[in-house]
Structure formats: structure tokens, C-alpha cells
Amino acid sequence: MTEEPRPTLEAVAARAGVSRATVSRVVNGDPGVREVLAEKVRRVVDELGYVPNRAARSLVTRRHDAVAVVIAEPETRVFADPFFALQLRGISKELTAHDIQLVLLLTEGRDDHERVGRYLAGGHVDGALVFSLHLDDPLPGIIRRAGVPTVFGGRPGWPQAEGGGPDAPYVDCDNRGGARDAVRHLVGLGRRRIAHITGALDQTSAVDRLDGYRDALPDVDPALIAEGDFTPAGGERAMRELLDRTPQLDAVFAANDLTASGALRVLRERGRRVPDDVAVVGFDDMLPVAEQTEPPLTTVRQDIEEMGRLMAGMLLQGRAGQERGTGAEGEAESGAGPAGVVLPTSLVRRASA
Amino acid sequence: MTEEPRPTLEAVAARAGVSRATVSRVVNGDPGVREVLAEKVRRVVDELGYVPNRAARSLVTRRHDAVAVVIAEPETRVFADPFFALQLRGISKELTAHDIQLVLLLTEGRDDHERVGRYLAGGHVDGALVFSLHLDDPLPGIIRRAGVPTVFGGRPGWPQAEGGGPDAPYVDCDNRGGARDAVRHLVGLGRRRIAHITGALDQTSAVDRLDGYRDALPDVDPALIAEGDFTPAGGERAMRELLDRTPQLDAVFAANDLTASGALRVLRERGRRVPDDVAVVGFDDMLPVAEQTEPPLTTVRQDIEEMGRLMAGMLLQGRAGQERGTGAEGEAESGAGPAGVVLPTSLVRRASA
DNA sequence: TTGAAAGCGCTAACAT
DNA sequence: ATGTTAGCGCTTTCAA
Numbered sequence: 001m002t003e004e005p006r007p008t009l010e011a012v013a014a015r016a017g018v019s020r021a022t023v024s025r026v027v028n029g030d031p032g033v034r035e036v037l038a039e040k041v042r043r044v045v046d047e048l049g050y051v052p053n054r055a056a057r058s059l060v061t062r063r064h065d066a067v068a069v070v071i072a073e074p075e076t077r078v079f080a081d082p083f084f085a086l087q088l089r090g091i092s093k094e095l096t097a098h099d100i101q102l103v104l105l106l107t108e109g110r111d112d113h114e115r116v117g118r119y120l121a122g123g124h125v126d127g128a129l130v131f132s133l134h135l136d137d138p139l140p141g142i143i144r145r146a147g148v149p150t151v152f153g154g155r156p157g158w159p160q161a162e163g164g165g166p167d168a169p170y171v172d173c174d175n176r177g178g179a180r181d182a183v184r185h186l187v188g189l190g191r192r193r194i195a196h197i198t199g200a201l202d203q204t205s206a207v208d209r210l211d212g213y214r215d216a217l218p219d220v221d222p223a224l225i226a227e228g229d230f231t232p233a234g235g236e237r238a239m240r241e242l243l244d245r246t247p248q249l250d251a252v253f254a255a256n257d258l259t260a261s262g263a264l265r266v267l268r269e270r271g272r273r274v275p276d277d278v279a280v281v282g283f284d285d286m287l288p289v290a291e292q293t294e295p296p297l298t299t300v301r302q303d304i305e306e307m308g309r310l311m312a313g314m315l316l317q318g319r320a321g322q323e324r325g326t327g328a329e330g331e332a333e334s335g336a337g338p339a340g341v342v343l344p345t346s347l348v349r350r351a352s353a
Numbered sequence: 354m355t356e357e358p359r360p361t362l363e364a365v366a367a368r369a370g371v372s373r374a375t376v377s378r379v380v381n382g383d384p385g386v387r388e389v390l391a392e393k394v395r396r397v398v399d400e401l402g403y404v405p406n407r408a409a410r411s412l413v414t415r416r417h418d419a420v421a422v423v424i425a426e427p428e429t430r431v432f433a434d435p436f437f438a439l440q441l442r443g444i445s446k447e448l449t450a451h452d453i454q455l456v457l458l459l460t461e462g463r464d465d466h467e468r469v470g471r472y473l474a475g476g477h478v479d480g481a482l483v484f485s486l487h488l489d490d491p492l493p494g495i496i497r498r499a500g501v502p503t504v505f506g507g508r509p510g511w512p513q514a515e516g517g518g519p520d521a522p523y524v525d526c527d528n529r530g531g532a533r534d535a536v537r538h539l540v541g542l543g544r545r546r547i548a549h550i551t552g553a554l555d556q557t558s559a560v561d562r563l564d565g566y567r568d569a570l571p572d573v574d575p576a577l578i579a580e581g582d583f584t585p586a587g588g589e590r591a592m593r594e595l596l597d598r599t600p601q602l603d604a605v606f607a608a609n610d611l612t613a614s615g616a617l618r619v620l621r622e623r624g625r626r627v628p629d630d631v632a633v634v635g636f637d638d639m640l641p642v643a644e645q646t647e648p649p650l651t652t653v654r655q656d657i658e659e660m661g662r663l664m665a666g667m668l669l670q671g672r673a674g675q676e677r678g679t680g681a682e683g684e685a686e687s688g689a690g691p692a693g694v695v696l697p698t699s700l701v702r703r704a705s706a
Numbered sequence: 707t708t709g710a711a712a713g714c715g716c717t718a719a720c721a722t
Numbered sequence: 723a724t725g726t727t728a729g730c731g732c733t734t735t736c737a738a
Contacts, residue, residue, distance in 0.1 A: 361732085405731085406732070410732055414733065
């Protein structure tokens with residue numbers, strides 16, 4: 001009852017009156033098979049419900065048709081916003097379209113890092129998609145040592161040398177440009193004292209957004225910058241700080257929507273009207289957050305799902321290129337330039353600014 | 354450069370001066386090897402960095418040490434709350450502890466269902482953990498036909514016959530009991546007109562919570578029940594409806610925290626003070642939501658991560674039992690009783706009730 | 707206790 | 723265009 005033996009290539013071959021090789025060719029879409037035969041084989045495959053045994057195939061092809069998605073997050077914070085879920089969706093779609101398995105690796109501490117390294121080095125997957133959130137994360141280094149093709153989610157932090165070299169491929173959104181746009185929008189609204197609540201500054205996204213803020217406001221008073229951590233609580237804390245320090249501020253650019261939601265709460269508590277007294281802009285356009293705040297949040301949108309899809313696409317593409325070292329050694333392309341792909345952002349206007 | 358050949362069993366055997374069989378035994382913890390030899394083999398394994406080839410192993414053992422996690426969600430709604438992320442975490446922990454791969458399958462429509470069915474039937478994994486959210490979901494049926502050991506997340510809906518039989522194993526929290534407690538708490542607070550905003554009634558969790566509400570309030574006026582859909586927007590809509598219909602209501606039990614957050618917004622908008630005029634209780638204790646509402650939400654907590662861990666545990670345990678049909682056919686246990694495991698809930702008091 | 711040998715199901719030369 | 727054959731790396735009888 002538990003033991004229903006699946007039909008093998010052999011079985012299909014026998015039934016169709018051809019050799020295993022022929023069935024294999026048909027199954028793998030090799031063109032060199034007469035259409036009549038191919039048709040017959042396909043019929044038998046359907047009849048028998050034949051499904052190739054991945055293990056057997058993998059054993060000989062040395063490929064696994066599987067990629068690992070590594071999400072490293074010591075904090076529970078990740079799970080507070082749907083960021084990874086969306087990214088995963090994009091990844092899943094792309095992988096599914098290519099019949100590639102998605103092996104999920106969640107890590108939660110130093111011990112786990114080792115485990116992931118071993119797994120990746122073990123050669124069980126053809127590649128890895130890695131979300132390396134923190135600047136000092138040892139994961140990139142570990143992964144590079146594992147020698148698995150990898151695409152990072154988000155620009156990997158310094159020192160680049162530690163994590164797959166300066167040209168480690170990654171996908172990110174234009175954090176800096178988006179931040180710049182956000183702040184310019186506030187400037188365009190006539191705001192003169194625009195504060196910024198940063199994200200966790202051990203993540204490149206937070207640093208880049210801060211840089212974008214500074215781009216737009218080169219001579220800004222440092223007192224207008226307060227450090228947050230991408231959480232609502234951090235946003236509250238920073239907002240209070242800012243208000244105490246610079247009561248006259250008339251706008252806030254928050255590093256993300258969650259932060260903005262915390263800031264909004266404090267503003268309300270302190271009796272500041274938004275956007276009349278203080279305009280607020282967020283970042284991410286996390287719908288469940290941005291649409292639910294009071295007032296709804298003007299924010300910078302990034303297409304998270306697309307980022308995921310792109311990451312997977314890049315990995316798959318790279319894979320095709322380096323499969324079995326078919327290409328010439330030391331191709332010109334490998335040193336061509338930064339392997340990062342940066343997606344554009346757009347400002348979404350709602351009521352808060 | 355891409356082609357660094359991993360050491361094989363053979364290599365280890367040669368280096369250690371023993372046979373492949375012996376190495377295999379050591380690697381798999383077979384006790385029948387002299388300790389001296391075993392020690393030597395282990396040393397060589399470390400030296401060479403040997404990692405067993407899963408494909409080769411799988412080919413002969415007919416096991417995969419992999420389970421699929423199927424998350425079926427046509428709507429984007431899932432991603433609005435961290436529910437699945439938490440559940441995944443629990444699952445991941447348990448699987449990792451047993452060195453089992455987690456293969457993630459995200460589905461988004463009818464076509465995907467077929468794909469998942471094929472995948473599962475293809476025998477690439479040893480089992481599946483399935484989140485079947487909707488009563489009319491065809492997935493359970495498809496999965497049963499695939500003949501893969503499965504544990505469901507959340508009580509599967511009717512008709513049970515369609516989805517793995519009445520004793521399909523599942524893990525859920527005590528939705529009914531939790532709801533009952535929540536409502537009784539409101540009653541204990543002296544509230545007389547306690548409304549309920551349901552969840553999406555095509556999900557058993559919503560139905561069970563409604564039942565719990567009715568348990569506590571057997572003769573409740575139907576006008577006090579409004580249908581929601583587990584979203585903040587649904588909560589708003591339902592709250593308006595309730596307020597229009599029964600302005601005198603003095604409490605609301607919302608099917609989940611997101612719904613409650615929407616309800617709170619409407620109450621504030623209509624000038625009702627919470628909890629003074631209207632007490633509100635949610636369900637889930639989704640921290641980022643429940644702690645951030647105004648006022649913070651009294652709610653029913655369920656241990657989501659633990660549910661995930663338990664699901665994985667049940668699957669693994671079952672697997673051990675039915676591995677190669679070692680046990681007696683038709684064991685008494687199989688018909689023993691409902692295979693569902695229901696975790697307790699607890700009321701978390703905050704400011705809203 | 708250890709080793710020798712036979713495959714698991716598949717692909718990829720190599721023949722034909 | 724199709725078939726034959728030799729493994730891929732591992733586990734598992736079966737002998738020794």
C-alpha cells in the first residue's frame with residue numbers, strides 16, 4: 001500500500017517498443033527523434049504516468065535542478081513585514097517556470113551559518129539566492145567558500161572582499177534614488193526642516209537611503225537625523241527624539257513604512273497634524289501598512305516580487321553559462337563590471353505628504 | 354574552476370584503507386564497525402570534507418529526506434500577515450534538526466494545483482505539509498490522490514471525504530475554545546451587546562471561531578454578527594455595518610487582529626472610545642498588529658511557530674512508522690481516532706478590553 | 707566485523 | 723535516427 005512502484009524509463013521503453021535512450025530523448029526534448037516514435041512514447045508516458053526519477057537523473061547529469069533560498073534573520077523582525085514573502089513569491093514563480101525546486105533555508109544564528117555553509121558546499125543545489133541583511137554578516141564569506149553560484153538580495157555590505165568579491169551579483173532597488181525622490185518631493189511641498197529617521201544602519205538599504213536623503217539635502221543639520229531600526233517601535237523612539245531636539249521640523253522621511261507608522265503615532269500623540277504640520281513619507285509601499293496608517297502614507301514603491309523574480313532569473317541564466325565550463329576560460333564577461341541590478345522606484349502619493 | 358570534483362565514498366575508503374561498505378556504515382551510524390576503524394574513517398571524512406551525495410543515496414534508499422511545504426493562496430492576503438512566515442520557521446527548525454530538506458511550493462491558482470499534484474505524485478519528497486485554507490479547495494483531494502504522507506495546517510474543510518478522509522492528520526489551534534474564552538471575557542467585563550466580525554467563512558478557522566462565539570452567546574441576536582474576511586478593510590466594512598445596525602453595541606470580538614485593527618479605526622472615526630464605550634478583542638496575537646493598535650489589543654494567542662514544528666514532527670514520526678511498510682498491515686492505530694492535534698490558546702489582556 | 711558485488715534509474719558516449 | 727553500453731555514488735544483501 002505504501003509501496004506503489006513508479007514506472008521507470010525501462011517500463012516506458014518496453015511498452016513503447018523502443019530503447020531507453022529513445023524514451024530519454026523524448027522526455028528531455030531532444031529533437032533527434034522521428035515524430036511518430038516521439039508521439040508514441042509520449043502517449044505511453046501519459047498512460048503509465050511516468051515521471052522521471054530526479055535522483056537518478058541528478059546522479060548522472062550532476063545537476064540538481066534545485067536552488068537554495070537562504071534567509072538569514074536572527075531577529076524576528078523579518079516576519080513582521082511581508083517583504084520576504086513577496087520576494088519568495090517572485091522567486092518561486094521564476095523557478096517554477098523552469099521546473100527548478102526551491103529549497104528553503106532559514107537561519108537564526110551563528111550555528112546555523114555553519115550548517116548552511118556545509119549544506120551549500122555539499123553540492124545539493126545548483127545555486128543559491130541569499131538575503132544577506134547585515135553588514136557584518138559572515139554568511140557571504142561562508143557561501144563564497146562553498147563555491148556555489150549565488151545571487152544576493154540587496155546590495156551586499158562591506159567589506160565586499162569578504163563576500164564573493166566586488167562583483168558579487170545582486171538585485172536591489174534604487175534605495176538612494178528613491179530616497180532622493182522622496183525628499184525632493186517634500187522640498188517641492190515647501191518643507192524647510194525635513195528630518196530623517198534611518199533604518200538599521202548595519203544594512204546597506206538603510207545606508208543608501210540615508211545617502212539619498214543627504215543627496216537632496218547636502219547641508220542638512222545633523223540634528224535632523226535620528227537612527228531607527230526599521231521597526232515601528234524604533235520609529236516612535238526616533239520621532240520623539242527628533243521632536244524634542246527640533247520641535248520646528250515640518251517633515252519626516254522615514255526609512256520604511258513601518259518606521260513611518262511609528263512616527264505617525266508619536267506625531268498624533270504630540271498633537272501634530274499630518275500632513276498640515278508635519279508631512280511624512282515612508283519607503284517600501286508595504287500595502288498592509290501604508291494603506292492602513294492614518295493618514296495613508298505617501299511612500300516610495302519598490303517592486304519586491306519582481307526583485308525576487310529577477311534574482312532567480314539571474315541565477316538561472318548564469319547557470320546556463322557556466323554549466324560544465326563549456327565557455328572559454330576567463331571570459332571577458334566575467335570582469336565586465338558590477339554585477340548588481342538595481343530596480344527603479346516610484347513615489348506613491350497618498351495623504352501624508 | 355567550476356569543476357571541483359567532490360570526494361566520493363570510494364575516495365574515503367581508499368584513503369582509510371577500508372571498503373566502501375565500511376565507510377557507508379560509519380557514515381550512517383551503523384554500530385557494527387570496530388571503533389578503531391570507525392574513528393579512522395571519521396578522520397578521513399573530515400580531512401577530505403566528504404559529504405554524501407544525496408542523489409546517489411536516494412536512488413538506492415528510495416527516500417529523499419525532503420518534504421514539501423505547500424502554501425496555497427490565491428490572494429495576496431496571506432502575505433499581509435506574518436502567519437506563514439512563523440509557521441515556516443517552526444517547520445524549518447524541526448526539519449533541520451532531522452536533516453530534512455524543505456522544498457517550498459507556492460501556488461496561486463487552479464493551474465498550479467495540478468502542478469503541485471504532479472510534483473507530489475512524482476515522488477520527489479517523502480511527505481508534504483499543506484496549508485489548505487479554503488473549504489472548497491481541490492488541493493486536499495489532489496494531494497490524497499498523489500499518495501504522499503501529508504499533514505495539514507489548520508483543520509481541513511468539508512467534505513472531509515474529499516481530502517484524505519476524516520482522519521487526515523492536521524494541526525490547528527483551538528479556534529472554538531479561544532473564541533469562547535474571548536467572548537466570555539467580554540461577558541465578564543459586563544458587556545451586554547457583544548458583536549462578532551467573522552473571518553472568511555470558507556475557512557474552518559473562521560467557522561470555528563464563530564461557533565465559539567455562539568457557544569458563549571447561544572441566544573445572540575443575528576444582527577450582532579457581521580461577515581468579514583480577515584483583512585483590515587473587511588473589518589472596517591463590517592464594523593460600519595454593525596454600528597449602523599446596532600448602535601448600542603458595547604463590545605466586538607473580531608475574528609483576527611487584522612480585522613480588529615480595521616474595526617478600531619472605524620470606532621475611532623465614529624467617536625466611540627475603546628474600551629470605555631466599546632471593548633474589542635482580536636485573535637492571533639500577531640505582535641506587530643496587536644501591539645501597535647490604539648489602544649493595544651486584547652487578543653487570543655496561538656503559538657504559530659509551535660504549530661509548524663508540530664506539523665513537521667507529526668510527518669516525520671509517521672514517516673518512521675510507515676517506512677517501507679515495516680509495520681503490520683492495517684494496524685489498529687490507523688483507525689484509532691481523529692488525527693488532528695489541537696493546540697491550546699490563551700487570552701492576552703491589553704488595553705482594548 | 708569486514709569486503710565483494712549487484713544494482714537503484716537515468717544519461718551520454720559510442721555504435722549501428 | 724535508434725540502440726547498446728557504461729557508469730554516476732551510494733546502500734545492501736551475501737560471503738568470508
